[in-house]
Amino acid sequence: MKKYKNIFSSLKVKNMVLKNRIVMPPMGTNYAGQNGEIREEHIKYYEQRAKGETGLIIVENAAVDFPLGSNGTTQLRIDHDSFIPALYNLTERLHKYGANVAMQINHSGASAVPDRIGCQPVSSSNIPSKTGGSIPRPLERKEILDIVEEYAKAAKRVQIAGFDAVEIHAGHSYLISQFLSPIYNKRRDEFGGNIENRARFGRMIIDSVRREVGAMFPIILRVSADELIQGGNTLQDTLRILEYLDDEVDIFDVSAALNDSLQYQIDKMDLEDGWRSYMSQAVKEKFHKPTITTGNIRNPEVAEEILTQEKADLIGMGRGLIAEPKWALKVKNGQEDMLRKCISCNIGCAGHRIGLNRPIRCTVNPDTIYEDEYKNRKVKRQTNVVVIGGGTSGLEAACTAAELGCNTFLFEKKPYLGGLAKEISKFPDKYRVSYFPEYLIKRAKKLNNLTIFTDTEGNVKLIDIVKPDIIVNATGSKPLLPPIKGLLENIDKEGGKLYSIFGLLNRIHEFENVNFDGKKVVVIGGGAVGLDVVEFFSERKAKTSMVEMLPMIGKDLDVITKISVKEIIKKYNVNVNTNTALTEVASDHFKVKKDDNEIVMNFDYGFVCLGMRAENQGLEKLKEHFQDKNVEIINIGDSFRARKIIDGVKEGRDIILALEKINAIL
Known part of the structure; x- marks a missing residue:
């Protein structure tokens, strides 16, 4: 299409011809079987992205050496011929939709977990791959040569299984990265020391892979172009390293970061669309080969601009394609307004897989495997559904019911839809959260059998008129304000300086462009909301303190946000008080207790962010009224x-x- 002519232009790389410039980069899923085999649901997951017109799908990292080189709870394997048949089924399915398919091959090195692999991990040296990680043992020379050959055999299996290219992972604190980076590599032999020596292992792997796959099979190399950590490789360092790795590489997949700078690998929410594209541009300009760039790219306008300015040749959308498998198809068909954009929350993807060892899920996409297949089911008789509450859960319920053929009515007592997600997105660094309620509202408005009433409380009398078969109560939550002395008397008062989270959000624009240099801000509560407040005021130069009753802050945060929080606290010198309880509130100070000592904390602005509590006061009345009316x-x-x-x-x-x-649905 003319508007996005570069996105939808083809690209030929050796024997591979891509129909467009959209790439799904490799992302672990924990969807593989216990023994590393690909399963039907896993294939289905990738199939949805192929149906959505993705040009190149790079299947997540597969272990070339098991168990020593594996990572993750369940990870694909490519260390034996027995994995080829099922992987061929995958490529056959994806090719039907015109997608090209590559597979990333990898050895995790020191990023392996001893309890999972049953032995001590290996690496270039004895340096853990992350702070607090297990100490690996340095590989001996013969072991290095053996691993080189394992990569070669794995690449050949990739080719036999019908893939169109192979990607070698040389970044993100995995084994090749552990040789390339001075953070990890302390060797004194021919594999350590200067750049040429640190690149030797990677060079040998690339050469061995080329020997096995032949001249015309594309090789992609993924690199951390800037490790974004003190003492690590900078972009300029990596450009020098790639001089030793460039031969036989056909595409550079330009990423960033190591394990200890993970928030720049799996991008935190506030990083702008395409923030990393300057790195791929530098690689492209030096080596004159196609590059893939990634980094919070959600909007087609940004993707097109990156391609137009020749900062990259291919646009990688990882989490974006978990959230919206039909990204390319919708953009191609002029349906950009209906993109279900990733909000970069990192909860269901990185949070599940890295933090909790669960299979990945998605905040905005409730079914990453079967996607829209639920729409094939329809109600078999007239069914009336009432949804009370127009937040994200209520909107999803209402849209789903209407899409299945129900006569659906949604009541929202506020004059607008979107609920808490809309409120939280008022924080400048949380603006991406607004993508989701905006999408849901647009989706709802396209459904003729969904009627929405705003400024309308869904009471019993009104709902009774509709004669519902199902009532969905989705009335949300409100700030938790416990009975602490002085709290209710002082919070959210006209002219006061003490706020709840809603009190702050209602006035956020008054604070947004203010310099709070020297002002004392005290935040009670070290959960997600409290940390949002700390970040907001710290960035505006306030002298910020935080009080948390638990031994740690951010207890339930995803792994990426936890790392980002540590960075914020260190950068802005936030005064963190854990194991500290709020005992009393005044208009200009808090009294708190720590280790049996009472402390007075004066503030210019105080915020009480002790979490949220369910708001469902009308639920019992609904149950009572409809208990004899056969209403679910x-x-x-x-x-x-x-x-x-x-x-x-x-x-x-x-x-x-x-x-x-x-019994209302087929």
């Missing part, structure tokens, strides 16, 4: 229990279960 009533999202957006959205999609329960 479900309570979802924060009105069930205050949690994350991901939980409520899944429960919204699960209205299908309520329809099954009343």
